[in-house]
Amino acid sequence: MAKVSTMEELFIDELRDLYDAETQLTKALPKMSEAAASDDLREAFDEHLGQTENQVERLKRIFELVGEKPTGKKCAAMAGLIKEGDELASDTDENSVRDAGLIAAAQKVEHYEISGYGSARTHAELLGNDEAARLLEETLKEEKETDEKLTELAESLINPEAAEMASDGGQRVASKTKTPARTTSRR
Secondary structure, eight states: OOOOOOOHHHHHHHHHHHHHHHHHHHHHHHHHHHHHHHHHHHHHHHHHHHHHHHHHHHHHHHHHHOOOOOOOOOOHHHHHHHHHHHHHHHOOEEEEEEEHHHHHHHHHHHHHHHHHHHHHHHHHHHHHTTHHHHHHHHHHHHHHHHHHHHHOOOOOOOIHHHHHHHTTTOOOOOOEEEEEEEOOOOO
16 A cells, blocks of 8 residues: 555545454454353443444445545454454453453453544544544444443443452352443543
8 A cells, every 4th residue: 555645545544444443343242242241241242233333334434425445454453452352251261250351352442443433533524524524423422432331331230240259269150130230420
């Protein structure tokens, strides 16, 4: 690929990176869901898979807006984050400790996406592409909401349960039943 020398080229490069990242994530989320011991966490991953598929479609619309084919540029960062999550899942027993690790891995992904979508949205605004900026902002909001949901799930249920396992020698098995989440706000 030629060197990026204009803001337009940088924007297209960012879109390609995000497109590949989201495509990789559509393959990783079902594995994360399967690895989760908690029904609540499994549901969160399944819900985010649907969002991610919609985000891929949004990116395709943005590619149309800028007259480019929707193709990805290998996102090494997402590949690395997914690999870390896979390793964690295979190296941990299926219980709340694994779930705590899966949430941490998923939040690393969310933070990467928040950064990528925030930059791309700002660049779309600078380029005067209001529709692309609007679509990117929509995805950015979803990524932030997912991050907040994961934080709430971790703080209200998963992490306390995992910490409890440490105090009883790891004998407790994660609950397969739904537990109402305590609402927290950090704003």
